[in-house]
Amino acid sequence: MTQDQDLAPITRIPRTGLPPRAVVVGDPARAATVAALLDGAEEVSYHREYRAFSGSWKGVPVVVASHGVGAPGAILLFQELADAGVRTFLRFGTAGAMRPGIQDGDLVVAEAAVRDDGVTQQLLPPEYPAVATPEAVLALESAAREQGAPYHRGLVWTRAAFQPGLIPLFSYDGAGLAAIEMELSALYVTASLRGLTAGGVLVIDGANADELVDEAATGGYDPHREIVAAGVERGGVVALEALRLLAEAEERAL
Numbered sequence: 001m002t003q004d005q006d007l008a009p010i011t012r013i014p015r016t017g018l019p020p021r022a023v024v025v026g027d028p029a030r031a032a033t034v035a036a037l038l039d040g041a042e043e044v045s046y047h048r049e050y051r052a053f054s055g056s057w058k059g060v061p062v063v064v065a066s067h068g069v070g071a072p073g074a075i076l077l078f079q080e081l082a083d084a085g086v087r088t089f090l091r092f093g094t095a096g097a098m099r100p101g102i103q104d105g106d107l108v109v110a111e112a113a114v115r116d117d118g119v120t121q122q123l124l125p126p127e128y129p130a131v132a133t134p135e136a137v138l139a140l141e142s143a144a145r146e147q148g149a150p151y152h153r154g155l156v157w158t159r160a161a162f163q164p165g166l167i168p169l170f171s172y173d174g175a176g177l178a179a180i181e182m183e184l185s186a187l188y189v190t191a192s193l194r195g196l197t198a199g200g201v202l203v204i205d206g207a208n209a210d211e212l213v214d215e216a217a218t219g220g221y222d223p224h225r226e227i228v229a230a231g232v233e234r235g236g237v238v239a240l241e242a243l244r245l246l247a248e249a250e251e252r253a254l
């Protein structure tokens with residue numbers, strides 16, 4: 001049995017022995033679904049919303065781990081995985097569409113994110129950018145093309161509040177945002193601060209509760225539909241395949 005001191009304090013992931021590349025997802029059930037695609041998948045920890053597996057994808061050892069809903073909790077997983085030696089992170093999440101022409105089940109590859117995440121503002125000034133690693137963006141695009149998955153590339157709004165409140169929402173109309181979700185900017189900031197590689201691919205699951213999006217195209221927020229499940233199935237393979245492409249490129253560069 002793993003000794004207590006060998007486990008990270010919050011997520012309880014093992015502090016040593018994890019592969020250096022990870023797919024991170026919000027939902028613990030999605031972590032299990034993605035892990036089921038791996039050879040030799042093994043659950044290495046499950047504490048709170050943080051469920052972690054290790055295994056290999058086409059010969060590349062990987063971690064698949066869940067971070068739950070919301071950036072303040074998710075950043076703890078990113079930090080503890082980084083402390084445990086993970087150097088490449090791809091977030092595979094769901095998001096609401098914000099740009100006409102983006103449909104349910106489509107993928108959005110996120111080049112950068114608006115830092116409205118509710119946690120990184122407490123860590124460093126708001127002028128600091130939340131950007132993906134270019135190689136990760138390109139690897140995700142290549143993998144999406146390889147899989148024949150409909151995808152778009154663009155900017156994402158990471159926003160801490162999911163439901164509307166009394167404060168009127170800032171309108172990003174005209175700013176060209178592609179999608180809205182809740183954790184990606186925290187991952188990108190963590191990666192930049194620590195010199196890690198990070199990217200994100202999101203499956204569109206409809207319109208956001210804040211009525212920000214193209215509701216006619218997406219039919220309203222509903223992640224529990226066949227069209228979203230099909231996107232999730234494609235997206236899992238895209239994320240794993242992108243990790244493999246990144247590993248291959250790193251090996252070539254040695």
Ligand SMILES: O=P(O)(O)O[C@H]1O[C@H](CO)[C@@H](O)[C@H]1O
Pocket residue numbers: 025026027068069070092093094095162181182183
């Ligand atoms: O599907 P995941 O990865 O959880 O991502 C999105 O879904 C959750 C909201 O329903 C938030 O975590 C948001 O970022």
Ligand SMILES: O=c1cc[nH]c(=O)[nH]1
Pocket residue numbers: 094095096097162180181182205206207208209221
């Ligand atoms: O934050 C999120 C996640 C999924 N779908 C949305 O509309 N918003």
